[in-house]
Amino acid sequence: MAGWAKHLAGIKGVVLDISGVLYDSGGEGGGVPIPGSIEAVKKIKTSGLKLRFCTNETQATREKFVEKLQRLGFDIAVNEVTAPAPAACLILKERNLRPHLLVHDDVIPEFADVDKANPNCVVVGDAADNFSYKNLNETFRVLIGLENPVLISLGKGRYYKETDGLKLDVGVYMKALEYACDIQAEVVGKPAKMFFQSALREMGVEPHQAIMIGDDIVNDVGGAQQCGMKALQVRTGKYSWSFLYKGTERKTLVRPCDEQHPKVKADGYVDNLAEAVDVILKQLCE
Amino acid sequence: MAGWAKHLAGIKGVVLDISGVLYDSGGEGGGVPIPGSIEAVKKIKTSGLKLRFCTNETQATREKFVEKLQRLGFDIAVNEVTAPAPAACLILKERNLRPHLLVHDDVIPEFADVDKANPNCVVVGDAADNFSYKNLNETFRVLIGLENPVLISLGKGRYYKETDGLKLDVGVYMKALEYACDIQAEVVGKPAKMFFQSALREMGVEPHQAIMIGDDIVNDVGGAQQCGMKALQVRTGKYSWSFLYKGTERKTLVRPCDEQHPKVKADGYVDNLAEAVDVILKQLCE
Known part of the structure; x- marks a missing residue:
């Protein structure tokens, strides 16, 4: 059992960041699902846990954004999304x-x-x-x-x-x-307290009954914690990247800094959403 | 006599900001001289005071920039200009x-x-x-x-x-x-101490023997003062402005804030360069 699973007692709701957790945006089709995430969302929905998507996406209306995610294979509806x-x-x-x-x-x-x-x-x-x-x-x-x-x-x-x-x-x-x-x-939007509170209100759960899963240590993890929620950081999305410089792949870096962020410490770190959901569901069944 | 003229004892050199003091940039011809500034530069040059132009202009090479100012009527040479x-x-x-x-x-x-x-x-x-x-x-x-x-x-x-x-x-x-x-x-560039020191070195005068004249309270006035120079703020250039919003002249504002800047106070305030130079030269003759 992951060390952070002890924080899961009493959890009734999961709040998911979208970009970098469900999928990586960009390119043809608007993005690529992160392996295991489509199934992980389904597992939360069948588990009886409440679920809310909480995004800072502002490049599209909620309708268009949700349509794209549905096209990519996700079980998600407009009224499940909190957006800025x-x-x-x-x-x-x-x-x-x-x-x-x-x-x-x-x-x-x-x-x-x-x-x-x-x-x-x-x-x-x-x-x-x-x-x-x-x-x-x-x-x-x-x-x-x-x-x-x-x-x-x-x-x-x-x-x-x-x-x-x-x-x-x-x-x-x-x-x-x-x-x-x-x-x-x-x-x-994240990390504003009011924004997380609005997501919790929609779910009908209290802050201490909810866990946030995101790739951004400040906006997802720090924001949720300041609101009284637990928070996990995934090692997908912006957590690591490769980048292009003037058309040539230059180097691939894993950012070492986020797990040693000077001010914010996640309640747990997981490789991806699939791992997080597996641990959460296992713990709830025990 | 202006109250600040008492600060002029021992002044041997003048450092001039360019944009907003000599001229307002933009439009056809690259800008418009501020009334009285062409003559004010001439007066400094014939007075025996050392003169240096100290600019943060980085939209052109020094050569092209000086050519433009010469075209506008200013007596200025490339080797008189300190630029970033x-x-x-x-x-x-x-x-x-x-x-x-x-x-x-x-x-x-x-x-x-x-x-x-x-x-x-x-x-x-x-x-x-x-x-x-x-x-x-x-x-x-x-x-x-x-x-x-x-x-x-x-x-x-x-x-x-x-x-x-x-x-x-x-x-x-x-x-x-x-x-x-x-x-x-x-x-x-301004307000870096090294930048002002380099301008002073070119003039061969000590900080306490030099006075800066600029329209920017932080970069011109504050920077020069931190280097040990005196500094005047002119009420031209960015000090006041009118602006266009979607093609319609919307309002004209005089910024009330600069003369009450929380951290920086100029040694004196003048309407424009011409006024500053007249006071400086009068004081030196007394």
Whole structure:
């Protein structure tokens, strides 16, 4: 039995990160399932454990994202997914905020019902190629021109892994705008406590009854733990990568740092989701 | 007499920032002289005071930059200008660093004599439209793949003013890369102490004998003061601006914050370079 299995007493719900845990995104077809993950999701669903998917994905609407995952073979539905864009829309409406959007084209439909005229805040998501100098500069001008600049960031990740290598994530551009305007962003999405709490509410379980499984030590593991949940880190996704430099495979690195992160320590480390689920289910049957 | 004129006793040299003090960059012809600045430079040159231009401009070689300023009417020569790219080249050679460059196309000739094969560091300058997602991501991959990641930034400015509005400066992208890779950049250019010291060495004056005139409270004023110089802030350049939002003139703001900066206080504030030079020369004649 894995040493961390002792933390599993009383667990009633599992929260899964998607990118880097279920699949690696990118390339033709939009990504590749991580071996064993499709079956692992099925096993959780038949076990009687509650299940919720909690993603910082903001390159598509939840509908399109879930369609892709279904195409890849996953048993997943839109109403099982907690994602930053719908969470941000609730906040915008509550606070009468009219956003200037710096986001991926494919996530714009999530903001269809939000008033965007005469903006009084900025929302930044994982805009990928939309992070041009022109677009970032336009966003900066809006933000620095506001009497009370509000910057809402859909996550604060540094980077993620696609099939062709690492990609800069929204957090990097959040930091860029924070520095440019000398302000602090409000983060919607992992690792924000409210975001995990909303996922738990949807599942109907208490924080101490839930376990998070993710590949990001800060956003998945640290965020869940701060909310009172247990958390496992998988050694897939951004945990290791190979990357291309000017068209040539240069080197393959395994990041040694995450298991020695200065501030965050996972309750357990597993090679992949399949291993995590096997240990969890075995423990529950004992 | 301006209250700050008391600080002028013993002054033998003047260091001038260029963009926002001599001229506003951008638009046809590359910019517009700030009224009175062409004459102010002439007056310093005939006064017997030493003069040095100290810029963080990295969108062109020193040669091209000086040609533009001469075309605009300024009495300025290449060997009177201290600029970050030549300073960085010296550091690269001293430390056997081979840079991956993320810079403006027009400054690349400054790095002609530097070995750039198989990079072991990154140099980032004010790349403007070259700050695409693709280019920043490629730079990130080089940097995070290095065993000992070295990031050299040609300045750390937040933004500057062009004739059509504010533009994001290199510091914003430096912060983005710092966050992505969890590292600290080394700054060449203002406000680095070594950069001001090199300008003073060229003039042959001691720090306490020199006065800096700039529009940036942190990079010009703060940097010069930390080096032991006096420093004036002009109310031109980025000090105030109007900006365009989606093609419509939206509002004009005067930034109230700089004269109440929490950490840096200039030795004096003047409306423009012409006023500064008149006070300095009057004081020296008394």
